[in-house]
Amino acid sequence: MHKFREMENRKGPSGQTSPIFTWSPLPQRKQMSFIKREKISSPSNKETKLYPNCDANVWLRSCEEEVIGPLQGKITGDIPNWLNGSLIRNGPGLLKVGDHEFAHLFDSLALLHRFGIKNGEVTYQCRFLRSETFKQMFTAKRIVTTQFGTKSVPDPCHTIFQRIAAMFNVGPLDNSMISVYPFGDELYAFGETPIIHKVNPESLNTEDAVDVRNYISIVNHTSHPHVMQDGAVYNIGISLYTTGPHHIIICFPKKSKCGGKTMFENARIVASVPARWPFHPSYMHTFGVTENYFIIVEQPLSISVPSALKTKLQNEPLIGCLKWYQDEYTQFNVVSKTLGILSYKFFAKAFFYLHIINQYETDNYIVIDICVYRDPGMLECMYIDSMKSMQQNPDYAKMFRGRPARFVLPLKPDPMEADIGKNLVSLENCSAKAYYLPTGDILVVPERICNLGCETPRINYENSLGKPYRYFYAISSDVDRANPGTIVKIDAQTKTAQTWCEENCYPSEPIFVASPNSKFEDDGIILAAMVWGGEDANHAGLLILDAKTFKEIGRAEFITPGPVPKCLHGWFLPKGKTEIEN
Numbered sequence: 001m002h003k004f005r006e007m008e009n010r011k012g013p014s015g016q017t018s019p020i021f022t023w024s025p026l027p028q029r030k031q032m033s034f035i036k037r038e039k040i041s042s043p044s045n046k047e048t049k050l051y052p053n054c055d056a057n058v059w060l061r062s063c064e065e066e067v068i069g070p071l072q073g074k075i076t077g078d079i080p081n082w083l084n085g086s087l088i089r090n091g092p093g094l095l096k097v098g099d100h101e102f103a104h105l106f107d108s109l110a111l112l113h114r115f116g117i118k119n120g121e122v123t124y125q126c127r128f129l130r131s132e133t134f135k136q137m138f139t140a141k142r143i144v145t146t147q148f149g150t151k152s153v154p155d156p157c158h159t160i161f162q163r164i165a166a167m168f169n170v171g172p173l174d175n176s177m178i179s180v181y182p183f184g185d186e187l188y189a190f191g192e193t194p195i196i197h198k199v200n201p202e203s204l205n206t207e208d209a210v211d212v213r214n215y216i217s218i219v220n221h222t223s224h225p226h227v228m229q230d231g232a233v234y235n236i237g238i239s240l241y242t243t244g245p246h247h248i249i250i251c252f253p254k255k256s257k258c259g260g261k262t263m264f265e266n267a268r269i270v271a272s273v274p275a276r277w278p279f280h281p282s283y284m285h286t287f288g289v290t291e292n293y294f295i296i297v298e299q300p301l302s303i304s305v306p307s308a309l310k311t312k313l314q315n316e317p318l319i320g321c322l323k324w325y326q327d328e329y330t331q332f333n334v335v336s337k338t339l340g341i342l343s344y345k346f347f348a349k350a351f352f353y354l355h356i357i358n359q360y361e362t363d364n365y366i367v368i369d370i371c372v373y374r375d376p377g378m379l380e381c382m383y384i385d386s387m388k389s390m391q392q393n394p395d396y397a398k399m400f401r402g403r404p405a406r407f408v409l410p411l412k413p414d415p416m417e418a419d420i421g422k423n424l425v426s427l428e429n430c431s432a433k434a435y436y437l438p439t440g441d442i443l444v445v446p447e448r449i450c451n452l453g454c455e456t457p458r459i460n461y462e463n464s465l466g467k468p469y470r471y472f473y474a475i476s477s478d479v480d481r482a483n484p485g486t487i488v489k490i491d492a493q494t495k496t497a498q499t500w501c502e503e504n505c506y507p508s509e510p511i512f513v514a515s516p517n518s519k520f521e522d523d524g525i526i527l528a529a530m531v532w533g534g535e536d537a538n539h540a541g542l543l544i545l546d547a548k549t550f551k552e553i554g555r556a557e558f559i560t561p562g563p564v565p566k567c568l569h570g571w572f573l574p575k576g577k578t579e580i581e582n
Contacts (some may be wrong), residue, residue: 002092003294003491006511010025010355010513012220012545013171013299015073015266016280017266019329020381021306026027027050027359028272028382030264034460036557037172040557041560044431045260045524047391049391050181050390050391050392050393050394050396050397050480051391051479051480051484052392052398053481053483054455054479054480054484055338055479055504055506055514055533056387056388056390056479056508056536057316057533057537058506058532058533058565058566059105059382059387060095060096060384060387060563060565061092061472061537061563061564061566062094062095062108062109062563063093063094063126063128063362063562063563063565064094064214064561064562064563065560065561065562066126066127066128067124067125067126067127067217067545067561067582068127068203068271069125070123070124070125070557071123071124071125071558071559071560072121072123072560073121073123073124073393073473073479073541073542073556073557074556074557074558075120075121075122075320075554075556076123076164076555076557077544077553077554077555078118078120078553079117079121079552079553079554080525080544080553080554081119081120082515082516082574083117083513083525083576084117084118084119084125084204084574085117085572085573085575086114086116086117086201086572086573086575087114087115087117087233087511087529087530087542087571087572087573088112088113088114088180088187088199088201088281088570088571088572088573089112089113089114089115089180089525089563089567089568089569089570090110090112090113090176090177090178090179090180090189090190090425090567090568090569090570091110091111091128091177091178091507091566091567091568091569092105092106092108092109092110092111092112092565092566092567092568093108093109093110093126093128093177093179093565094108094109094111094128095108095384097109097137097138097141097142098140098141098142099142100142100143100153100496101384102143102147102149102150103149103150103151103317103382103383103384103385104148104149104150104317104319104384104431105382105383105384105387106148106149106314107147107148107150107175107571108177108384108565109128109129109131109133109134109147109175109177110128110129110131110134110175110176110177110189110191111126111127111128111129111177111181111565111567112126112127112129112189112199112204112306112565113125113126113201113543113570114126114204114286114528115379115527115529115542115556116202117542118515118530118575119559120513121556122542123207123446124540124542124556124558124560125202125203125204126560126564127140127202127203127205128177128199129175129177129189129197129199129206130205130206130416131174131176131195131206131209132174132176132209133145133147133174134175140172140247140519141193145173146162146311146312146315146316146317146318147175147318147548148317148318148319149317149319149383150317151315151316151320152315161179170190173195174191174195174197174209175191175195176188176189176190176193176195176196176197176223177189177191177568178190178191178568179223179224179419179568179570179571180199180569180570180571181227181233181571182227182571182573183233183252183255183263183264183275183303183461184231184255184263184548185255185565187199187200187201187571187573188203188210189206190223190224190225191223192220192221192222192223192285192443193220194211194212194213194219194220194221194237195209195210195211195212196210196212197209199212201573209557211263211456212237212250212264212267214264215219215264215265215267216237216239216250216267216268217239217240218237218238218239218248218299219238219239219240219248219505220237220238221236221237221238222235222236222237222285222286223285223569224285224286224287224355224569226287226289226366226465227461228465229290229462230254231255232252232253232255233251233252233263234249234250234270234283234289234294234428235249235250235252235294235530236249236250236254236286236287236361237250238275238281238375239269239272241272241274244274244275244547245274245275245278245305246272246273246274246275246370246433247251247272247273247274247275247281247282247284247298248269248270248271248272248273248388249269249270249271249294249296250268250269250270251267251268251269252264252266252267252341252572253266253267253268253272259516262319262432263306264425264520264528270337270340271294271335271336271337271340271341272340272341272533273296273333273341273342273561275336276298276331277297277302279304279305279306280298280301280302280303280305280323281303281305282298282299282300282301282302282303282331283299283301283302283303283322283551284296284299285297285353285354285355286342286354286355287356288355288356288359288368288466289337289359289465289466289475290335290359290360290361290466290467291361291467292336292337292338292361293334293335293336293343293366293425294334294335295331295332295333295334295335295356295359295366295368295511296332296333296334296335297331297332297353297370298330298331298332298418298508299325299331299350299351299352299353300325300326300328300329300330300332300350301322301323301324301352301376302322302323302324302325302326303321303323303343303468304320304321304322304323304478307320307323308321310541313340319379320377322379323520324352324376325350326375327343327350328350329347329348329349329443330347330348330349330351331345331346331347332344332345332347332348332368332407332409332444333345334346334348334411335367344409345441345443346407346409346434346436346442346443346444346548347441347442347443348407348443348444348446349446350375350445351370351372351373351374351405352372352373352375352376352378353370353371353372353373354371355370355371355455355456355457356371356541357369357370357371357404357454357457357459357472357474358368358371358459358464358465358466358468359466360467360468360470360473362427362468363409363410363424363427364412364521365407365408365409365410365411365427366408366409366411366429366466367407367408367409367427367468368406368407368409368435369404369405369406369407369472369492370404370405370407370446370451371402371403371404371405371454371455371457372402372403372404372405372480373400373401374401374492375400375543377398377399378402379401379479380399381396381399381400385563390479396479397478397479397480399519400453400477400478400479401453401477401478402453402454402455402477403448403449403450403451403452403453403454403458404450404452404454404472404474404490405441405446405447405448405548406432406445406446406447406448406449406492407432408425408427408430408432408433408434408444408448409434409442409444410425410434410442412423412454413434413436413442417436418436418440419436421436423435424436429493430447431447432444432445432446432447433445436458444462447536448494449490449495450490450495450497452478452488452497453474453476453477453481454472454474454475454476454477454488454490455470455474455476455477456474456508456568456569457473457474458472458473458509458510458511458512458513459471459473460512460514460521460524460554461512461523462514463514463518463521464521469492470491470493470519470521471490471521471522471547472489472490472492472494472513473487473488473489473490473526473547474487474488474490474511474535475487475488475507475510476488476511477562483501483502483503484506484532485501485504485505485507486499486500487499487500487503487507487510487526487528487545489522489526491499495558496551498549499550500545500550500551500552503554504532504533504534504536505531505532505533506528506530506531506532506533506566507528507529507530507543507565508529508530508531508566508567508568508570509528509568509569509570509573510526510527510528510545511526511527511528511570511571512524512526512547513525513526513527513572522547522548523548524547525544525545525546525547525553526543526545526546526547526548527542527543527572528542528553529541529543529567529570530542530557531564531566537563537564538559538560538561538562538563538564539557539559539560539564540558540560540564541553541555541557541558542556542558543555
């Protein structure tokens with residue numbers, strides 16, 4: 001069983017082994033609890049399901065037949081006449097190669113989906129991303145390279161000496177199955193390795209592979225870059241310096257400003273922060289950006305360099321490199337965009353996160369909203385056999401129990417308050433706190449935005465990224481809800497929620513699209529791909545909600561030639577362009 005191996009206790013920034021202040025939304029846990037991955041037989045009809053309304057099989061499907069020629073959708077309700085473009089989605093598409101099944105959801109081969117919207121009609125296509133990983137595995141009909149949570153299957157024709165030699169040949173790690181983002185007028189599929197894939201937004205053909213390491217010295221980068229209004233793209237990665245690993249911010253300038261060169265050829269490092277632990281740089285899935293700062297959140301889930309070397313030598317899955325420090329702090333690094341160096345540093349009680357909702361500056365504070373978990377146990381929940389046996393696991397829902405939390409970072413704290421223990425946060429309608437520690441460091445204590453599980457959060461991205469905002473949209477992460485397929489709209493100002501759900505329906509990440517000449521933040525629609533549970537596997541759909549009322553406007557449904565698995569992240573491309581314009 002692969003676990004996040006707990007290491008020796010390490011002292012926090014103040015030299016203490018536990019924080020002075022605690023916060024009620026996420027009570028401290030002395031020990032991690034993980035799903036035991038022993039095989040558990042599927043429940044019979046007589047066995048009680050712990051989560052009777054949740055069908056994990058929507059994640060465990062494999063696409064059996066690509067949809068190359070667009071399927072025409074059956075329309076219910078109204079498709080807005082002004083809505084023309086493509087919703088492109090990415091996610092797990094194939095869990096089995098030959099007779100061999102992947103062990104973790106993150107290893108499933110990437111499947112791209114396209115919902116084409118034009119003149120009130122909607123079409124659907126899906127195609128596999130033609131990565132080198134995909135090509136080699138299909139040729140060999142086995143898992144040829146060790147992935148995040150899956151060990152490779154040896155070639156039965158190799159001798160023992162050839163198998164040993166193969167252990168040192170890592171092979172391709174380019175299964176870009178998490179997200180898609182525009183780079184100027186081109187669209188790219190992302191994973192968490194430096195290799196990204198150019199995708200045709202009309203046909204979904206894989207047109208090219210770009211190894212970012214050919215332009216910038218990096219080890220990896222995240223699958224969630226930020227696309228700015230001027231067309232520039234920023235991402236965060238790890239680069240190895242002579243002094244050790246650094247978290248770096250990379251800028252890919254807008255193509256029109258590149259003097260004939262591509263965005264990749266003109267890529268440059270604009271900020272750099274040394275990893276707080278040189279041999280254990282923090283794992284990150286995204287980062288924050290405001291008007292004047294980048295925000296790098298170093299959580300105590302680290303990538304162990306010694307373990308990385310060991311897993312490579314032993315041909316073990318990459319998840320074995322991850323180490324979790326339950327007694328450490330999470331560190332917020334506030335980095336000047338102008339100078340590219342660390343300006344402020346704050347600390348919080350240990351938490352795990354994948355997605356930042358939004359962040360902004362106001363009244364000498366930085367407000368940053370994050371979907372937080374007590375620990376990284378939810379990664380264990382996404383082992384395939386854990387998902388298959390979830391109905392018999394009473395801890396499964398707890399391990400997915402994430403909540404949106406608001407942290408407030410005071411940029412100009414009063415040093416006279418250092419010995420008083422006074423809350424440094426004075427924002428209205430906000431219960432987040434910040435205190436000086438005895439060492440002079442500042443501990444931030446978040447407020448819970450709402451008591452709903454939220455994941456894959458989205459905002460009015462074009463108009464609200466890095467700015468004061470009010471609303472975000474997400475899917476529920478509470479598998480024990482009456483309807484786990486709920487979409488939520490959260491009002492971060494009033495701490496209230498609106499929801500949409502349908503029995504046995506599992507929508508994807510909700511994407512906001514502004515109405516023409518929109519006048520307020522939620523003046524627009526929400527797009528979400530849909531799949532259905534149970535036997536209704538050959539069924540896909542596109543849902544359209546009014547973003548203000550959160551009522552359904554219309555939908556398109558499709559009967560597909562094979563099962564449709566649930567997807568992860570996507571992007572909406574308005575007709576005639578694949579970039580954000582001013």
